[in-house]
Amino acid sequence: MFEAFVTVCLTLSDGPCRDQLLPGYEAATEVLCQEMLTAKPPDVAEGLMVREGPVCRPVGDSLTFHEIAPGVFVHLGQIAEPDRTNRGDTSNIGFVIGADSVAVIDTGSAPWMGEGIWRAIRAQTDKPVSHVILTHMHPDHVFGTAPLAASGARVVSHAGLTRALVDRMGNYIESLGTLIGSEELVGVGPVPVELAVDSTHQIDLGGRMLELRAWPTAHTGNDLTVLDRGSGTLFAGDLVFHRHTPALDGKLLGWQAVLTDMAEIEAKQVVPGHGGPVLDWPGGAADQQRYLDVLEQDTRKAIDAGARLGDAVEVIAEGEAEHWELFEAYNPRNATVAFTELEWE
Known part of the structure; x- marks a missing residue:
C-alpha cells in the first residue's frame, strides 16, 4: 500500500519541517496513488510552506489499538512526561466504528499521532471518519487533530474548548515543542471545531449512537465525555485518571461533584484519559475519588x-x-x- 505526503515547513528558509500525510490517497500501488493526486490535487493548510511534494510512498506506521468491545478500539498512551523518545505519546485515544462511519475520541500530542490513528482505522475499515471528538483542551489530547480534520471529519468539543485553547495555544506549542521537538508540531494550528456541545448531544455512526455530555468545570473548564451506548463504554477523557497522578486544571470541588454525577451513568467500562486503558465502571474511578x-x-x-x-x-x-x-x-x-x-x- 502507498499513501501521499507533502513536506511542510514553518518557513522555507530554515524549517523546522516534517513530512505530512495527505489522508484519502491510499492506493495499492504507487502509480494508482499518483493518479489519485493528479485527479484531485490536495489542499494544504494555510500558513504552511510546502517544500516538496505531493509524493507517494509506502504506508507509514500506525498507532497500536486494541479492540475492547466489538467495534471499539483504544490506544494506550505511556504514563510519562512527553519527551523526544515517546514523541508525546502519553494519553489514551479511541475510535468507534458504526455501520456508516467512524468517530475518533482524542487525537494525541502531535500530527504524527493523528496520522497513526488514520492508518490504524484504515487497517480496520474503509468507512469515512465522520467525527473527531475532543474531551478537553490539553495538548496531549488535541494536537493530533489536523490530519483527521483534513480527511473531512467534523471536529466536536465542549463549547468552552475553543476559547480556552486559543488563550493557551502559544504557551502549549512552546512548552511541548521544547519537550518533544518543534519539528513534531509543524502543522499544529487552531483546532477547527464545527460542533460545540454545551449540554448533551448524540452522534449516530449508523446503528451506533454516541452520547456526548459537557460537564461543569472539573478537571478543566471544558470536559466532555462520550458514551457508546451499544457497548456500554464510557470515554471519560481526563475526568478519570488511573495510575497517572490526576492533574487539576479546573476546580477541585467541581471535579468531585462531577465524578459523583458521572457514577450514575449506566456504563459497563470506562476508558480513562491516562492509565487503564479499560476499567470497570463506576469502580474504576474509586482511586481517583479517594485522591x-x-x-x-x-x-x-x-x-x-x-x-x-x-x-x-x-x-x-x-x-x-x-x-x-x-x-x-x-x-x-x-x-x-x-x-x-x-x-x-
Missing part, C-alpha cells in the same frame, strides 16, 4: 492551621504518593490549585 478527597481534606487542614501556601504544598496529599506515578510532577500543582480555591471559598 481528590484526601487533597481536599489535607488542604482544608492546612488552611485552618494558618499554613502558608509554600509550606502547605509540601505536605498536602503526601499520603497518596505510593499509589500514583508522576506524583512529584503533579501533586504540588494540584495542592497549589486546591489551596487557592479553598482559601477563598
Whole structure:
C-alpha cells in the first residue's frame, strides 16, 4: 500500500519541517496513488510552506489499538512526561466504528499521532471518519487533530474548548515543542471545531449512537465525555485518571461533584484519559475519588492551621504518593490549585 505526503515547513528558509500525510490517497500501488493526486490535487493548510511534494510512498506506521468491545478500539498512551523518545505519546485515544462511519475520541500530542490513528482505522475499515471528538483542551489530547480534520471529519468539543485553547495555544506549542521537538508540531494550528456541545448531544455512526455530555468545570473548564451506548463504554477523557497522578486544571470541588454525577451513568467500562486503558465502571474511578478527597481534606487542614501556601504544598496529599506515578510532577500543582480555591471559598 502507498499513501501521499507533502513536506511542510514553518518557513522555507530554515524549517523546522516534517513530512505530512495527505489522508484519502491510499492506493495499492504507487502509480494508482499518483493518479489519485493528479485527479484531485490536495489542499494544504494555510500558513504552511510546502517544500516538496505531493509524493507517494509506502504506508507509514500506525498507532497500536486494541479492540475492547466489538467495534471499539483504544490506544494506550505511556504514563510519562512527553519527551523526544515517546514523541508525546502519553494519553489514551479511541475510535468507534458504526455501520456508516467512524468517530475518533482524542487525537494525541502531535500530527504524527493523528496520522497513526488514520492508518490504524484504515487497517480496520474503509468507512469515512465522520467525527473527531475532543474531551478537553490539553495538548496531549488535541494536537493530533489536523490530519483527521483534513480527511473531512467534523471536529466536536465542549463549547468552552475553543476559547480556552486559543488563550493557551502559544504557551502549549512552546512548552511541548521544547519537550518533544518543534519539528513534531509543524502543522499544529487552531483546532477547527464545527460542533460545540454545551449540554448533551448524540452522534449516530449508523446503528451506533454516541452520547456526548459537557460537564461543569472539573478537571478543566471544558470536559466532555462520550458514551457508546451499544457497548456500554464510557470515554471519560481526563475526568478519570488511573495510575497517572490526576492533574487539576479546573476546580477541585467541581471535579468531585462531577465524578459523583458521572457514577450514575449506566456504563459497563470506562476508558480513562491516562492509565487503564479499560476499567470497570463506576469502580474504576474509586482511586481517583479517594485522591481528590484526601487533597481536599489535607488542604482544608492546612488552611485552618494558618499554613502558608509554600509550606502547605509540601505536605498536602503526601499520603497518596505510593499509589500514583508522576506524583512529584503533579501533586504540588494540584495542592497549589486546591489551596487557592479553598482559601477563598
